[in-house]
Amino acid sequence: MAVIEIKNLHKIYKSGEVEVPAIRGVDLQIEQGEFTAIVGPSGSGKTTLLNLIGGLDDPTEGVVIIDGTDITKLKDNQLIDFRLWNIGFVFQAYNLIPVLTAKENIEFIMHLQGKSKEERESRTMELLEKVGLADRANSRPSQLSGGQQQRVAVARALASKPKFVLADEPTANLDSVATSNLLDLMERLNQEENMTFIFATHDQRVIDKAHRIVQIEDGHIVGDQQIK
Amino acid sequence: MKEMLKIAWRNLWRNKRRTIITASSVFFAALIALTMRSFQLGFYNYTINSVIEHFVGHLQIQQQDYHNNPSIDNVLEFSDSLQQLLSKDPDIKFFIPRLESGAMASHANASKVCMVVGINPIKENYFSGISKHLAKYKIDEQSIQKMGFLPAELRVLINKAQGYYSSKEKIKDVLLALSKKFGPYIDRIAKESPYHGHYIKPGENQILVAGGLANYLGVNVGDSIVLLGQGYHGSTAIGKYRIAGILALPSPLMNRTFIYMPLRCAQELFSTYDIKPNGDTARYVSYIAVNTRFQASIRPYDYIPIERVRQRLDRELKGKNLRVLGWKQINKTLYQQIQSDNISGQIILMVIYIIIAFGVFGTVLMLMAERRKEFGIMLSIGMSRGKLRQTLVLEIFIMTVMGIIAAILITYPVVTYLHYHPIYLGNEAAKAYEQFNFEPYMPTQLPDIYFLIQPLVILIMMMLTSIYPIIYISKLKVSKALRA
Numbered sequence: 001m002a003v004i005e006i007k008n009l010h011k012i013y014k015s016g017e018v019e020v021p022a023i024r025g026v027d028l029q030i031e032q033g034e035f036t037a038i039v040g041p042s043g044s045g046k047t048t049l050l051n052l053i054g055g056l057d058d059p060t061e062g063v064v065i066i067d068g069t070d071i072t073k074l075k076d077n078q079l080i081d082f083r084l085w086n087i088g089f090v091f092q093a094y095n096l097i098p099v100l101t102a103k104e105n106i107e108f109i110m111h112l113q114g115k116s117k118e119e120r121e122s123r124t125m126e127l128l129e130k131v132g133l134a135d136r137a138n139s140r141p142s143q144l145s146g147g148q149q150q151r152v153a154v155a156r157a158l159a160s161k162p163k164f165v166l167a168d169e170p171t172a173n174l175d176s177v178a179t180s181n182l183l184d185l186m187e188r189l190n191q192e193e194n195m196t197f198i199f200a201t202h203d204q205r206v207i208d209k210a211h212r213i214v215q216i217e218d219g220h221i222v223g224d225q226q227i228k
Numbered sequence: 229m230k231e232m233l234k235i236a237w238r239n240l241w242r243n244k245r246r247t248i249i250t251a252s253s254v255f256f257a258a259l260i261a262l263t264m265r266s267f268q269l270g271f272y273n274y275t276i277n278s279v280i281e282h283f284v285g286h287l288q289i290q291q292q293d294y295h296n297n298p299s300i301d302n303v304l305e306f307s308d309s310l311q312q313l314l315s316k317d318p319d320i321k322f323f324i325p326r327l328e329s330g331a332m333a334s335h336a337n338a339s340k341v342c343m344v345v346g347i348n349p350i351k352e353n354y355f356s357g358i359s360k361h362l363a364k365y366k367i368d369e370q371s372i373q374k375m376g377f378l379p380a381e382l383r384v385l386i387n388k389a390q391g392y393y394s395s396k397e398k399i400k401d402v403l404l405a406l407s408k409k410f411g412p413y414i415d416r417i418a419k420e421s422p423y424h425g426h427y428i429k430p431g432e433n434q435i436l437v438a439g440g441l442a443n444y445l446g447v448n449v450g451d452s453i454v455l456l457g458q459g460y461h462g463s464t465a466i467g468k469y470r471i472a473g474i475l476a477l478p479s480p481l482m483n484r485t486f487i488y489m490p491l492r493c494a495q496e497l498f499s500t501y502d503i504k505p506n507g508d509t510a511r512y513v514s515y516i517a518v519n520t521r522f523q524a525s526i527r528p529y530d531y532i533p534i535e536r537v538r539q540r541l542d543r544e545l546k547g548k549n550l551r552v553l554g555w556k557q558i559n560k561t562l563y564q565q566i567q568s569d570n571i572s573g574q575i576i577l578m579v580i581y582i583i584i585a586f587g588v589f590g591t592v593l594m595l596m597a598e599r600r601k602e603f604g605i606m607l608s609i610g611m612s613r614g615k616l617r618q619t620l621v622l623e624i625f626i627m628t629v630m631g632i633i634a635a636i637l638i639t640y641p642v643v644t645y646l647h648y649h650p651i652y653l654g655n656e657a658a659k660a661y662e663q664f665n666f667e668p669y670m671p672t673q674l675p676d677i678y679f680l681i682q683p684l685v686i687l688i689m690m691m692l693t694s695i696y697p698i699i700y701i702s703k704l705k706v707s708k709a710l711r712a
Contacts, residue, residue, distance in 0.1 A: 051707045054608065057705075080612050095602075097605075097606070100238070112611055156609070
């Protein structure tokens with residue numbers, strides 16, 4: 001079953017009089033439990049496509065249907081709420097809330113969802129165990145290494161039990177050991193929890209781990225390859 | 229809300245220096261506002277207290293034309309029925325009759341225009357506490373000569389302090405304002421300058437003379453003064469009175485011109501009485517000063533109950549050729565002086581608030597620019613714009629409240645101390661105050677509602693700066709913010 005369905009998606013950025021097409025008529029379906037990498041050179045439209053899938057940007061044309069909901073028709077507040085309940089994000093620069101501890105960063109999403117304290121605490125500890133950071137629960141982001149921060153970011157992305165996780169260049173700031181650890185973690189979560197992961201990347205180490213590779217160039221999908 | 233508060237609080241301490249500087253600017257604004265307001269209100273209330281509460285009265289009952297033409301002919305009868313009406317009014321705390329008229333006071337070769345006030349000595353003392361102004365000390369050439377213990381420079385300076393004093397504290401205030409070196413000599417100076425006199429009694433034919441006038445005429449206790457003026461309905465007012473005491477009155481104008489005598493004595497001097505057809509004597513007064521049970525102050529809402537009593541009395545006295553005036557009507561100049569000073573003070577405060585608000589706004593702008601990407605992240609992970617706005621507003625609120633609380637904690641004890649130990653203004657400042665007939669003291673107002681209003685105004689001004697982040701967050705494009 002397709003968790004994400006993209007039809008004839010276009011995105012044109014306007015800079016004064018100049019129109020810059022970033023996505024040009026993309027059609028794509030992503031099934032539940034996929035471990036997909038969207039790859040392409042810089043400026044190919046990877047991040048824009050990810051932003052459109054995540055409802056962070058409005059398409060110029062086309063639809064993005066997530067689990068039956070056309071998110072292009074949602075209003076701003078509905079979209080924020082939709083993201084809260086359905087989409088997990090992992091960013092290149094980790095982007096944890098600097099004033100909250102690792103535990104609080106993970107809990108924060110569930111707090112926004114209005115979940116009870118007990119539920120929040122048990123899920124947080126479960127996720128911290130899974131990402132191997134239970135002993136750093138009370139550390140603030142500044143006290144964690146880049147790899148540890150990105151693992152907390154993954155745990156945060158999963159905290160809301162989303163339908164899928166969007167990861168934009170998640171390994172760009174990590175060394176090879178941290179990258180390997182992170183990819184192993186995400187692959188394990190993909191297998192254990194059947195969590196759908198979509199990466200925008202040009203990191204070969206991520207591409208090597210991906211089960212499906214969607215190649216994008218100049219806003220077009222130029223290749224779509226099932227590896228496993 | 230708890231979570232937002234936690235984030236807001238922790239956000240503030242991400243940049244400790246900036247938070248402390250911003251809170252400090254609010255602190256200084258609140259400190260200036262509270263101190264300045266306290267001195268302003270303190271001074272107004274001190275003036276209103278000495279002039280209105282203890283002299284003019286909250287209200288005055290006058291003959292219809294007296295206010296516009298305060299002549300000895302426009303007097304009213306202080307009848308039993310009028311006294312009964314005022315006595316049974318639950319809102320009236322106190323009332324006293326006075327007979328006032330100008331006269332020429334003479335002694336030996338000196339004469340001067342003065343204001344003769346006929347009073348009920350007992351009631352008047354209760355109302356205005358005149359006896360506490362009775363001179364108990366007099367520093368003059370004679371007493372200065374006796375002060376051999378004074379260093380030469382102080383002997384020169386003390387000449388500027390010649391005059392009458394009602395207490396050692398007043399001597400101390402004046403001398404210390406001239407030179408701090410007087411400190412160790414105050415007690416001995418007071419000891420060398422005693423002055424004796426007594427307060428007048430009803431039925432007595434003696435008078436109290438204000439110090440400035442006594443100086444001018446060169447009179448002392450026990451001397452006599454001749455008063456000459458115009459009496460009721462064109463009669464001649466003339467009389468000779470022995471001085472019972474000298475008054476060191478706080479108002480410089482009063483101190484230069486006033487003479488107090490028992491009411492009956494003044495009625496005889498000015499012939500303000502008539503024989504009624506039934507043989508009774510109708511005795512007249514210039515006005516009846518009335519104090520209500522309410523407080524007179526510069527604040528508009530304090531005047532409302534007084535005005536209500538005024539209107540009621542005015543209705544009750546309708547048809548008797550009488551009118552009731554409120555203190556703001558009677559003492560229009562004082563009221564307008566205070567009012568204009570009050571408004572200019574508030575304008576200065578407003579300017580301070582605006583400057584500080586712009587300072588805080590600068591901080592808010594920096595904060596927004598620095599955290600643009602973070603806002604994008606917050607919105608992308610599912611934090612609603614409303615909650616994000618709430619967090620930012622809370623940050624500004626906390627910074628402001630920190631500054632305000634610190635200012636209150638410091639100002640409260642200082643203002644309270646200065647209320648009970650007012651600053652005495654020496655030399656030039658004192659002269660400037662005296663020109664406007666104000667005693668040269670700067671008391672503060674005890675902390676009350678203004679300690680709530682001023683911080684509240686600051687809080688509102690500072691919270692206005694949160695309009696920008698509210699609009700900013702509402703318009704923030706998540707994808708653009710993420711690229712910041």
